[in-house]
Each structure stands twice: as structure tokens, then as C-alpha cells.
Amino acid sequence: MAPARIAWRLAAVTDVIVETPRAKTLVLDVPGWPGHVAGQHVDVRLTAEDGYQAQRSYSIASAPEDATLALTVERLEDGEVSPYLTDELGRGDELELRGPIGGYFAWRSGDGGPLLLVAGGSGLVPLMAMVRHRAAQSSTVDTRLLVSARSSDEVLYRDELAGLAGGGLAVHQTFTREPPAGWSGFARRVDADMLRHVGPAPSQRPRIFICGPTAFVERAGDLLVGLGHDTAAIHLERFGPTGG
Amino acid sequence: MSEDARWLDGNALGGLLQELFGAEMTAAPHTCQSCGTERPVAAHRVYLGAGTVLRCPVCEQIALVAAALRDRHVVHLTGAWRMEMPRP
Amino acid sequence: MPPFSRGFRGRRVDVDPARVPPGQYVTRDFPVLSAGPTPRTPLDEWSLTISGAVEEPVSWPWEEFVALPSESVTVDIHCVTKWSKLDSTWTGVSVDTLLEGVDTDAGYVTAWCDGGYTTNVPLEDLTGGRAWIAYEYGGEPLEPEHGGPARLLVPHLYFWKSAKWVRGLQLREHDEPGFWEAYGYHNYGDPWKEQRYSGD
Numbered sequence: 001m002a003p004a005r006i007a008w009r010l011a012a013v014t015d016v017i018v019e020t021p022r023a024k025t026l027v028l029d030v031p032g033w034p035g036h037v038a039g040q041h042v043d044v045r046l047t048a049e050d051g052y053q054a055q056r057s058y059s060i061a062s063a064p065e066d067a068t069l070a071l072t073v074e075r076l077e078d079g080e081v082s083p084y085l086t087d088e089l090g091r092g093d094e095l096e097l098r099g100p101i102g103g104y105f106a107w108r109s110g111d112g113g114p115l116l117l118v119a120g121g122s123g124l125v126p127l128m129a130m131v132r133h134r135a136a137q138s139s140t141v142d143t144r145l146l147v148s149a150r151s152s153d154e155v156l157y158r159d160e161l162a163g164l165a166g167g168g169l170a171v172h173q174t175f176t177r178e179p180p181a182g183w184s185g186f187a188r189r190v191d192a193d194m195l196r197h198v199g200p201a202p203s204q205r206p207r208i209f210i211c212g213p214t215a216f217v218e219r220a221g222d223l224l225v226g227l228g229h230d231t232a233a234i235h236l237e238r239f240g241p242t243g244g
Numbered sequence: 245m246s247e248d249a250r251w252l253d254g255n256a257l258g259g260l261l262q263e264l265f266g267a268e269m270t271a272a273p274h275t276c277q278s279c280g281t282e283r284p285v286a287a288h289r290v291y292l293g294a295g296t297v298l299r300c301p302v303c304e305q306i307a308l309v310a311a312a313l314r315d316r317h318v319v320h321l322t323g324a325w326r327m328e329m330p331r332p
Numbered sequence: 333m334p335p336f337s338r339g340f341r342g343r344r345v346d347v348d349p350a351r352v353p354p355g356q357y358v359t360r361d362f363p364v365l366s367a368g369p370t371p372r373t374p375l376d377e378w379s380l381t382i383s384g385a386v387e388e389p390v391s392w393p394w395e396e397f398v399a400l401p402s403e404s405v406t407v408d409i410h411c412v413t414k415w416s417k418l419d420s421t422w423t424g425v426s427v428d429t430l431l432e433g434v435d436t437d438a439g440y441v442t443a444w445c446d447g448g449y450t451t452n453v454p455l456e457d458l459t460g461g462r463a464w465i466a467y468e469y470g471g472e473p474l475e476p477e478h479g480g481p482a483r484l485l486v487p488h489l490y491f492w493k494s495a496k497w498v499r500g501l502q503l504r505e506h507d508e509p510g511f512w513e514a515y516g517y518h519n520y521g522d523p524w525k526e527q528r529y530s531g532d
Binding site for chain 2: 006041043057098099101102103104105235236237238
Binding site for chain 3: 251293295304306309
């Protein structure tokens with residue numbers, strides 16, 4: 001699936017898009033980029049002038065069909081790398097990265113569905129690459145996306161998701177702290193009832209991708225197994241405490 | 245289930261494994277030599293110490309240890325691995 | 333040399349370079365590194381044991397261990413992954429205290445820990461006021477993720493030698509490489525000679 005030995009490459013920042021008060025998308029031009037599969041990530045490496053280095057992984061937000069590579073980064077308060085990426089980097093800056101990486105947490109439209117995508121906060125990033133890829137392929141695969149966020153100003157790609165919904169894509173949101181005014185949808189932590197409502201049923205044997213903080217991902221995975229879904233069909237990607 | 249939050253899942257090892265083996269390995273199945281559980285690398289637990297340790301998600305038995313020394317990597321594998329390396 | 337990231341500094345601190353071993357970067361953080369999950373041994377099941385090339389093993393349960401004479405020290409610590417933390421404060425029992433009255437011909441020590449981790453240190457590097465079994469950090473009980481209830485503290489060597497969750501020191505006449513040493517990390521580990529890997 002992936003090419004042979006991966007190498008560090010220098011990407012150029014061509015645009016920075018503000019997604020939410022804490023998240024930005026870096027649009028990158030990566031000479032020689034071999035292409036990627038939705039769900040994969042890159043390793044980013046920063047080097048200070050005195051040689052100090054820090055490295056983190058970031059999911060690719062863009063569809064494989066795009067000419068540029070997009071990474072959406074959430075600024076973590078105590079982070080070492082994320083504040084640099086969201087506050088310092090601008091058009092014309094360079095960023096060292098390697099990839100694409102990952103074959104377990106990846107989906108090609110040819111893999112089929114139905115798909116259940118469950119996102120906790122910025123765990124939406126790799127799942128959005130899948131949604132974008134699906135759209136770029138004009139796929140009508142039955143896809144259910146459930147996004148959990150604390151409040152509406154933390155939901156990434158809100159307008160784009162609203163525009164993509166339909167044609168087999170159902171978008172569900174739940175707010176765990178402050179739902180938007182007039183909201184009549186889910187307003188609680190993800191639970192079994194919610195997952196049962198979102199579907200698909202286990203009998204439809206969906207491919208399931210869950211991404212977000214560790215506790216969120218573990219809980220959602222356990223709930224889905226409890227509803228009867230096959231463990232082997234559930235792919236998890238946890239954002240861990242490597243620092244930010 | 246451990247409440248220990250000081251581990252990453254095996255997806256985080258993807259870059260290093262691709263560097264070591266020249267192939268994507270996060271989907272590679274590994275069978276634990278201790279408890280016999282078979283899971284993909286991505287479903288294992290990564291601990292970062294001086295080097296990197298990959299452990300069985302069920303019993304925490306070591307599956308892989310990788311040390312990046314000055315001029316070489318040292319990699320220790322346990323259990324049963326099934327890796328697929330594309331041919332040119 | 334990889335390209336610089338314009339404006340990137342990380343969270344590091346400017347200090348007197350004479351305090352920084354070669355290749356290290358000073359941080360105010362205290363990164364958590366480990367080879368495995370955090371053990372959770374209840375204190376009423378915990379003990380510290382001196383064993384091996386001794387006439388009789390000596391063992392202290394927790395209540396007796398923390399009642400031993402202790403010291404508070406301020407030391408710099410240096411991790412092989414290149415971060416250093418200066419002026420960290422610890423409270424613990426000096427290994428000299430633990431070895432009082434222990435007769436041995438051993439020249440080496442293997443520290444062994446809950447979770448299976450081991451590391452090896454020459455006996456003379458654990459004595460003469462150079463090592464402790466520490467149970468407090470920054471004036472507070474040592475947190476599990478940093479090695480609590482107690483860890484070995486040997487600040488003059490790379491910090492992988494300061495084994496977390498220590499449960500015993502095995503005195504030996506022959507040196508035996510510990511966990512990381514067996515994978516190619518330096519057998520001794522002097523940060524001032526940058527002894528990170530075997531052959532350095």
C-alpha cells in the first residue's frame with residue numbers, strides 16, 4: 001500500500017486557514033509527494049537553530065485527490081509543537097515532514113461500506129479526509145458520521161459538512177458542554193442509545209473508524225462492541241499524551 | 245482496562261516501522277507470545293522510554309523493542325509477526 | 333543538518349552552559365518516559381530489598397522504609413533522549429544508609445522494579461552520597477507516573493539508570509546489563525562523556 005522507505009521532505013506552507021478559535025489548517029505544497037490514502041498521517045519535525053528537535057504526528061485532512069496537502073492542527077495550551085504550528089507558521093514558511101504513514105487506519109472508496117465514523121473533537125481530522133475522498137470520488141457509500149464536541153465553535157469543518165450531507169452521508173453532532181442556541185439534537189456524551197440511533201446496525205457489517213482522545217476512543221469502541229459490532233471491523237486511532 | 249494514559253496506540257509507530265522495514269506495518273498482525281492474542285500493530289500500545297517499546301494490548305507483554313543508536317537501530321521482536329513487503 | 337524551523341524554540345530555558353552536558357537541552361517540564369505501564373503496587377504490599385552477594389537479604393516494608401533517615405537534595409537530571417532538568421528537588425533514603433551494615437564483595441548492582449524493568453550500576457556509583465531511593469519529588473509524594481511510590485535516583489548518570497518503581501537492589505560480583513543496556517544503551521552512561529550508546 002505505502003511506498004518504500006519514507007524520507008523527510010520539506011513542505012512549503014501556501015495557506016493557513018482558521019477553522020475554529022483553537023484550530024488552523026496548514027495547506028502545504030509538498031514536492032514529490034507520493035500521494036496518500038484517507039486516514040493516514042504524517043510525522044512533522046521541527047528543528048531549532050541550536051539543533052533541538054521535536055517531532056509529532058498529524059493526520060492528513062485533505063482528500064488524496066487534492067493537489068495540496070492539508071493538516072489541521074489544534075493548539076494545545078501546554079503544547080510544545082502545536083502552538084508553533086498554529087501561531088508562528090505562515091505562508092512561505094517551510095515544514096519538514098515524512099509520510100504518508102499508516103495502513104490500518106485508512107479507507108479507500110473502493111473498500112466500500114457502510115461506514116461509521118466517530119470523532120471526538122479534533123479526532124475528526126482523519127475522518128474528514130475520508131469524507132472528502134468519498135465526495136471527490138462521487139461515492140454514494142452509506143456513511144454515518146458522528147462528531148462529538150464541547151461546543152459548536154469547536155466543531156471543525158462545520159459548514160463544509162453541512163454542505164456535504166446527503167447522497168448517502170448522514171452527519172450527526174453531539175455537544176457535551178454547550179450546545180448552540182436552539183439546538184434540538186444530541187447534547188450529551190456519546191452513549192449506546194446514540195450509537196444505536198446513528199447506526200448502521202451490526203448486521204450490515206459496517207467498517208468503523210473512531211478517532212479522538214484515548215478515553216473517548218476506548219469508550220466508543222467498547223460501546224460499539226457492546227451493541228454487537230465485530231471487534232475486527234473497528235479501527236481506532238487515539239490522540240495520546242506525547243505533548244502537543 | 246488500564247487507566248494509564250502514558251501510551252500511544254501503534255498507529256504512532258508507523259513512521260519508525262516504515263523507516264526500519266521499508267513497508268507500512270500498522271496493519272500487520274502480531275500474535276502475543278504470552279497470551280496468544282492476535283491484533284494489528286495499530287491496536288498495540290506504544291511506550292516511549294529511552295527507546296520504544298510495543299506491548300500487547302491485552303496482557304502488556306513486550307512485542308517489540310526498538311533502540312535508535314548512533315549508527316544503527318536495534319530491534320527485538322517477540323511473538324509471531326506477519327509482515328508484507330511490496331516487491332518493486 | 334535538517335533545515336531550521338523559523339522561530340521554533342520549544343519550551344526551553346536559557347541557562348549557564350557549564351551545567352548542560354554535551355548534546356542536552358534544558359527544559360522546565362518533567363517529561364514522562366517509560367518502558368511499560370505504570371505499576372500500581374499498594375503500599376501494604378510494597379517492600380524494598382537488598383539481596384544478592386550479601387550474607388542475608390535485608391528488606392523494609394513501606395512504613396519502615398519511610399521512617400529511615402532521609403535527605404532532601406537538589407540535583408540536575410539528564411535524560412538520554414536529550415532533555416535535562418536543573419535544580420530538581422527530591423527526598424529519599426541514601427543508598428549508603430540502606431547498605432549500612434551490609435557486607436559484600438559485590439562490585440555491581442542490578443536495580444529491579446515492579447513491571448520488570450532493570451538497570452545496572454557499579455556499586456561505587458550508588459555509594460558515597462551519590463544515590464538515593466527517592467519517594468518525594470518537589471516536596472510532594474512521588475507520583476506513580478514519575479516512579480512512585482519510590483524510584484532509584486542516580487543523577488550523575490543518564491536518567492534511565494534512575495529506575496522507576498524500584499523494589500530491590502541486587503548486589504552482584506559480575507555485571508549484568510539491564511533492560512536498555514541489553515539493547516545497546518551504554519553500560520555506564522556518563523552524560524558528561526555523552527555515553528548514550530555502547531561504544532560511545
